[in-house]
Amino acid sequence: MPTVRQLLQYKPNGKQIVALTAWDFAIAQILDEAGVDLILVGDSLAMVVLGYENTLPLTLDEIIHHAKAVKRGVKNALIVVDLPFLSYQTSTEVAIASAGRILKETGAQAVKLEGGHPAMVATISRLVEIGIPVMGHIGLTPQSVHQLGYRQQGQTETDRERSIESALALEAAGAFSIVLEHIPADLAKSISQKLSIPTIGIGAGADCDGQVLVTADLLGLTQRQPPFAKAYVNLRATIAQAVQDYSAEVKKGRGEG
């Protein structure tokens, strides 16, 4: 079972980190049995599972409910849980209380917080100090959708420099890894080279130290997905076909359901 410490050995050993999101027992069990290194209970579940327009409405209670189910399905992978919008931004004390609830109530080993500005870096430093492993997340931070939209970040020179500064500050604060979302591949490569902790990319090119994807996108369950998300199977079509086959049998009076 990769602990946070073991995961840190991947980069020096030239090993890529395989990460995916999960939101319930069955999905978590399948990913874990397939050998995924890191399972993220991402707040994207607000959109792909709960049908919200963006990730903002998700509550701490809701993500804890899902993270507990995920934990029951996992034997080996490291479990990281997203802190939902406004469960950590208002003060370090609020962040400690929220992250503490996640570790205590779900059994997950780490939390992820969006942003790399000085106040967030200070909060992360305090969380790490009290024993809570933290994953950073910079570039496109979906909890700031009303300011950023879902456009690629890190395009201007100022923005590139700010991203690099944030990444270095997060590493110095003790983050064990950083998600780089929707930034140019050359910027992600340069950040990855500057850091000793592993970067996990999503829409950030191949030159990161690992990759993460929203599992609903990988499975072809989502109707609207980001341009960088690759579906490896079309489960929407597979499920629709199975439901049609079942319906046809029931209507003929030959179904068992």
Ligand SMILES: Nc1nc(=O)c2c([nH]1)NC[C@@H]1CN(c3ccc(C(=O)N[C@@H](CCC(=O)O)C(=O)O)cc3)CN21
């Ligand atoms: N299913 C799913 N997959 C994800 O990867 C994901 C979520 N949901 N929800 C939370 C965020 C939102 N993400 C997104 C969503 C859309 C784009 C997208 O369509 N970007 C376009 C145009 C954006 C615009 O201009 O508004 C692009 O070309 O960058 C990117 C990332 C990534 N995250």
Ligand SMILES: CC(C)C(=O)C(=O)O
């Ligand atoms: C896309 C990943 C990094 C995420 O934060 C999520 O799924 O919520």
Ligand SMILES: [Mg+2]
């Ligand atoms: Mg998230």
